[in-house]
Amino acid sequence: MTENGWDDKMAEVTEELILQLKKLIIERLKLEEVTTEDIGTDDPLFGEGLGLDSIDALELVLGLEKDYGVIIPDAEVGQKVFQSVRTIAQYVVDNRGTG
Amino acid sequence: MRREREKICFCFPGQLQERPHLPVHHPLHGDGLAREICEETLRFSGFDVLNFSFQEGDWEPYYNVKLQLTSYVISLIHYYWLQREGIFPHVIAEHSMGIYAALAASESIDFREGLLLTRDIGLVIEKWAREIGGSMCLVLGLGMDQIEGIRDRLDGYRISIANYNGSRNFVLSGLREGIDRVIPLCLDMGAVAAHRLTFSAPLHCDLMEPVRAEILGLVDRITVRELRVPVFNHMTLSFLKKEDIKPFLAGEICRPVYWEGCVRELVRRGVTWFIEVGNDDTLCKLIRWIDRGIKTTATGDPSSMGKLRPDEVSRDAS
Numbered sequence: 001m002t003e004n005g006w007d008d009k010m011a012e013v014t015e016e017l018i019l020q021l022k023k024l025i026i027e028r029l030k031l032e033e034v035t036t037e038d039i040g041t042d043d044p045l046f047g048e049g050l051g052l053d054s055i056d057a058l059e060l061v062l063g064l065e066k067d068y069g070v071i072i073p074d075a076e077v078g079q080k081v082f083q084s085v086r087t088i089a090q091y092v093v094d095n096r097g098t099g
Numbered sequence: 100m101r102r103e104r105e106k107i108c109f110c111f112p113g114q115l116q117e118r119p120h121l122p123v124h125h126p127l128h129g130d131g132l133a134r135e136i137c138e139e140t141l142r143f144s145g146f147d148v149l150n151f152s153f154q155e156g157d158w159e160p161y162y163n164v165k166l167q168l169t170s171y172v173i174s175l176i177h178y179y180w181l182q183r184e185g186i187f188p189h190v191i192a193e194h195s196m197g198i199y200a201a202l203a204a205s206e207s208i209d210f211r212e213g214l215l216l217t218r219d220i221g222l223v224i225e226k227w228a229r230e231i232g233g234s235m236c237l238v239l240g241l242g243m244d245q246i247e248g249i250r251d252r253l254d255g256y257r258i259s260i261a262n263y264n265g266s267r268n269f270v271l272s273g274l275r276e277g278i279d280r281v282i283p284l285c286l287d288m289g290a291v292a293a294h295r296l297t298f299s300a301p302l303h304c305d306l307m308e309p310v311r312a313e314i315l316g317l318v319d320r321i322t323v324r325e326l327r328v329p330v331f332n333h334m335t336l337s338f339l340k341k342e343d344i345k346p347f348l349a350g351e352i353c354r355p356v357y358w359e360g361c362v363r364e365l366v367r368r369g370v371t372w373f374i375e376v377g378n379d380d381t382l383c384k385l386i387r388w389i390d391r392g393i394k395t396t397a398t399g400d401p402s403s404m405g406k407l408r409p410d411e412v413s414r415d416a417s
Contacts, residue, residue, distance in 0.1 A: 055239065055381070058268070061291050078291055
């Protein structure tokens with residue numbers, strides 16, 4: 001517990017949410033050969049990691065909006081959010097229902 | 100139990116955006132058919148695909164020409180691999196510069212004619228690009244009305260929509276300084292991504308009109324034959340006829356690519372499976388956005404060839 005509440009929010013990122021987000025990535029991007037076990041929670045999603053690109057990012061933006069009511073307002077935020085599954089989860093926790 | 104038969108569309112992508120990574124264990128190095136085609140490419144065009152360089156002529160500085168030739172050759176190697184596996188299309192679609200490989204696959208032009216057309220049209224385009232100072236950018240996440248609004252705000256920079264790739268996926272063409280202004284405007288409006296593409300020419304817009312006649316001159320040298328596999332025209336949403344091909348080749352660089360409409364119409368006509376024939380999976384991703392229910396496979400995915408089974412496919416166009 002901290003004064004700014006950051007750690008409280010960090011605590012809300014559950015394994016269940018992480019798993020749901022991995023499923024969302026697989027489903028939205030139709031990654032038929034990939035399982036949730038293949039996606040490291042802290043692995044980079046773009047470039048050398050899962051190898052996603054900006055077209056995939058657009059799919060994920062839509063998926064997060066539909067499933068969690070979370071809006072990614074611009075590319076700058078998107079770059080921070082789509083670093084890894086954990087950063088997406090943190091963003092969902094911080095912004096769920098605000099969209 | 101009998102498998103339901105698929106109606107297959109082979110899709111030929113446009114120019115690669117960067118030199119493909121072809122490590123020594125890549126099939127292009129080891130496969131006999133691929134090696135033969137690479138040797139033929141070198142012999143007839145002077146271009147060494149595997150080393151991404153011209154071994155003769157003074158074309159080495161033209162990066163986009165090298166990308167276009169690489170795209171053409173890799174697409175056709177993949178096409179011949181599919182044929183070897185007994186997998187044939189009912190119909191062919193193409194995106195932008197993918198037309199040359201599409202026509203060679205349909206046997207309307209032969210491999211060498213397509214190769215030299217790709218090189219020589221590419222050179223005309225590159226030289227014009229240096230004269231006019233053009234550029235292109237990809238914009239994701241904005242709707243058409245927003246894109247049109249930005250275009251209208253930049254009146255004078257001759258910005259055009261060059262590719263209608265999907266409801267929130269557009270490629271814009273224009274003068275270089277105009278594209279430089281488009282990108283931050285799109286990002287300010289909330290685009291998920293807006294970035295410059297490799298092209299130095301403002302393709303698929305009327306800025307290319309001054310080279311149309313020169314390209315027609317190149318196209319007039321080739322012999323066009325009847326298409327053995329129908330090639331879909333994204334502009335008219337109908338199949339290209341033999342007599343359409345030369346004017347199409349001369350005009351397509353001045354007209355947008357209507358990819359979304361093309362895919363929707365092909366699905367409406369019964370296509371059940373789109374196979375992207377090339378090094379990448381960009382068209383599969385575009386199709387995923389347009390119609391999530393449709394099956395797609397990219398031959399550039401190393402695991403895809405094993406998933407393509409002849410017993411699932413048929414040449415019956417019924």
